[in-house]
Amino acid sequence: MSKAEQFWNEEYKKAEHFALSDNASGDLEKFTRWLFRRKRQDVISPESYVLDIGCGNGRNILYLAEQFGVQGMGFDLSKEAILQAAQRSKSQELSLQFRMGNIKEEISLPDESVDLVLDLMVSHYLDAEGRVRFRDDVYRVLKPGGFLLLKSFLRTGDYHSKKMLKSKKQPKNMEEGTYMHPLIGAAEHTWTEDEVAEFWGSKFEMHKFDKSFGHLKKGRPGKRRYFVTYLQKPFDY
Secondary structure, rough: OHHHHHHHHHHHHHHHOOOOOOOOOHHHHHHHHHHHHOOOOOHOOOEEEEEOOOOOOOHHHHHHHHHHEEEEEEEEHHHHHHHHHHHHHHHOOOEEEEEEEOOOOOOOOOOOOOOEEEEOOHHHHHHHHHHHHHHHHHHEEEEEEEEEEEEEEEEEOOOHHHHHOOOOOOOOOOOOEEEOOOOEEEEEEEEEEHHHHHHHHOOOEEEEEEEOOEEEEEEEEOOOOOOEEEOOOOOOO
16 A cells, blocks of 8 residues: 555545545536536536546535536545545435546546546646646547546645755655655646646647635745646537
8 A cells, every 4th residue: 555545544534634525626616607607517417427536535526416416436546535435425325436546547437438527636646647648538538528627736836836846855856846745655746827738738628727826825825826727628520
């Protein structure tokens, strides 16, 4: 068992380091409202299939199933997280599946079988080669017109990233914008806005790019800085 897997198993049992929640992400709720304004309810309907990558305790895909009746699957590195998600899904009699899985593995779903992929703070654990494979695999499983909801770390203006990247304790020859998280025991990649546009824009249509501003409080370092973007696989015409 890897250090990261051990960390997250303990975290989902005790929540000593992160404020884990049973409620859906506010960014996901905002995205659903955006879909309705765009008249794309088909993405989150009872006929839709959602893939939640790094689903944790299932809070986001469970919300979509409860509110909109979607079907789908979530996977996560943590056995404890999957047990919590499966138990809640079963108690509510929802049409969802949960399993242990690693984002470094190929997505075990057919081509063009998914309406919505959720990557809310997960793929930053991949290296450069892994991110390319992941991007292409998500593109493969999405239906034309389907979406990837992506949330990740924004390096620009983030004090934590700057401090970690400059730390003398970091391993040598790390990829630019990547550091080893000392607590989790895994490498984390942080993005610039231009990097996001170039990397994801080569495959997807980018509809939004929202940046957080809670990283500063009265001019001093606060929360980690992140971005959220809505990426659409183009329709076939």
